[in-house]
Amino acid sequence: MSVLIFGHRNPDSDSCISATALAYLKQLQGVDAIACRLGEINTETAFIYDHFKVEPPVLLDDVKTQVMDVTYDRFPPKSPHDCVYDVFDVMEKEHMRTMAITQDDGKLIGIVTVQDIAMAMISGDIYRLHTSADHLCHVLNAQPVHLAKDEFQGQIRVVAYYHDNEKLREVLTPEYVIIVGDRFDVIEMAIDQQVELILVTGSHQIPEELIQKAKTHGVSLISCGLDTYTTAKRVSQCNYIDEIMTRTDLKSFVETAYLDVVIEEIKTTNYSNYPIVDKDYRYLGLISRRNILGSRGKPVILVDHNEAAQSAPGIEQAEILEIYDHHKIGDVATNQPIHFRNLPVGSTSTIIYLVFKEQNRLIPPDIGGLLFSGIISDTLFLSSPTTTEIDVKALGELEDYLGLNASEFAKEMFTAGTALGDSTIDELFYRDYKLFEVAGKQLGIAQIYTLDIEAIQRLEPEIHRFLKEMNRQTGQFLTMLVVTDIYAKGSYIYYVTKSQSVINQTFDRDVSQGSFIEGVVSRKKQIVPRMMMVISQNS
Structure with a gap:
């Protein structure tokens, strides 16, 4: 199973770059790792990946x-004609309780259970036969003497013990498959009546004239190596x-189905196994309660x-390997x-760079360029x-290694x-938005960076309306936009x-809408810790 590597929701450059670089390092170590992101990339991140010609992480829902x-x-499925x-x-040898039945194209059409087979042998129509000559020869240890057709369908009748030929004649009709031993008179009568099939038990040699007569009348003859009792017992198999098999009301699950949904479905049924299919309903396997209990x-x-x-929705269900x-x-x-x-460093890109160095791994220029950009950005x-x-x-080591001018690149990157x-205000807000919780209070704080503060100031009425509506919908203690x-x-x-x-104490001054707080550029280090301390002290 692939290892998914991703940063926070509303990803910034450092988040995406760390995922990409670490995924590359893990791949060098033989790990099937995939770099992912939890949202659309912003314009800065798009500029970086385009500049160094690297594919951004894949979107993960x-x-x-x-x-x-x-x-x-x-378990491999069986054909409906098995x-x-x-x-x-097969089920007995593999200790299976359920077998899937599929068409030639692999699509699921039914299932059969051990119970289905047992009930068919006990209370089903054991006198009905629909099968092929190959199956008859295989199961009954038989050899074809003459086959007028390859497939047979009819009612089974054991006539070995009939002694009244007149009564026998009444049951020898074309829709019957008869089982008989060395009673050649009965065999001849059955040929004359053009029955569906004659199963001759005990490996008896059938006279040539009867064989020719069967050919003339289009009647199939099969010589069974088993006795009459065993043949009669096995023929329905x-x-x-x-x-x-069960064809209708099949309870199956698509492989992309969420496991918690599957568990709820299983609670309402009492099957041992459930077929798994792909989006085209092609069979993939069987899942049981045992599989679910041991799942990761x-x-x-x-x-x-x-x-x-x-983090990603469902993180509580995931197996976290590293952070x-x-x-x-x-x-x-x-x-x-x-x-x-x-x-306690300025960016996760710095940490990933250190890991490359510790493992003496050569950083290719494109990955190095990403890490260089991630440090500058964060x-x-x-x-x-x-x-x-x-x-x-x-940053200095990467600048020397890549032959880039960090100051010029930073200006170009930040401008883009x-x-x-x-x-829109909605798009700007969610470029880098994070949720925090302290003392039972939820804080939603977004941060954007700009060189065009006049454009932001023109949008102030829209910003106020957006924040007010978002705060009303979420019920947050605080909803904030930090424009750096x-x-x-x-x-x-x-x-x-x-x-x-709380706002005034956080910034240690009287704050109003749009106030400029000099020297405050870090949400992580300058705003969130101070605000959490203020709220905790006032709670």
Whole structure:
């Protein structure tokens, strides 16, 4: 199963780049890793990936456990024209309780259970036969003497014990398959009546004149190596399996179905196994309660976050293998110890760069270019208060390795990334939006970076309306938009809150809509920790 590597919702450049670079490193280690993202990429991130000609991470909707994530039984199916005897033989050898029946194109058309077979032999129409000459010869240890056709359909009648020829003549009609021993007079009478098929038991030599007469009358003769009793007991097992299989009201699941939905469905039924099919209804295997009890979620690696609210929907069902992050420790829980790399640096890209160095792995220029960009982006070109000497050193080494001018590239990248274009307030807000929770209160804080603050100020009425409506719909304690002017090295604050006092205490001044807070550029280090402390103290 592929390991999914992804960052937080509403991904920024550092989140996407960390996933891409780490997925590349894992692939070098022989891991089937896929870089993913939890939302659309912003203009800055698109510029970076286009500049270094790298495919962005694939979009991931959720990591909920699906049927395809479960190790279910992939028993080969049987054809509707396989016989009961052979199907049961396989089920007995493989300890199967359910067998899937498919068409030639692999599409599921029915199932048969051990109980179905048992009930067919006990209370079913054991006198009905619909099968092929091949099945009869195989199951009855028989040889064809003369075959007028390859397939037979009729009512089974054992005539070996009839002694009244007149009464016998009444039952020898064309729709019957008769079982007889060495009573050649009965065989001749059956040929004259043109029955469907004559099964001669005991491997008796059939006179040549009777064989010729059978050919003339178009009657099939098969010589069985078993005695009459055993032949009579086994012959109904020669039937095609589709004579007894369940065709309607099949309870099957598509492989993409969520496991929690499957579990709810299974609670309402009492089957042992359920067929799994693809989107075209082609059979894939059988799933049982045993398979579900032993199931594990999708294997994932988290980068640039470790809080459930910021992660993929269904993260609580996933199997988290590793985490690489530079944020505070969140609430993501695991069932067993994992590799958790958490460093107080300015970007997760810096952490991934260090991992490459520690493992003495050569970084290709395109991946190096991404990491170079990720560090510049998340540290605001080393101006963020989250920046450390480790970030400065990593960026310097990558700058030398790539032969790029970090200052010129940063200006080009930020110019491309902060262009507002025709973006709506909704699109701007969700470029980098994160949820936080403290003392039972939910905080929704978005941050955008721009070099065109005048355009933002023209949008202030729309920003106020958007924040007010979002706060009303979510019931959040605080809904905030932080607009950071990269070159002015400060941020404009727009918000709707249930406590103005919390805002004022967070920034240690009286704040109003659109206030510019000099020196505040980091949501992670300067806004969220301070606000959480204020709320906790006031709770």
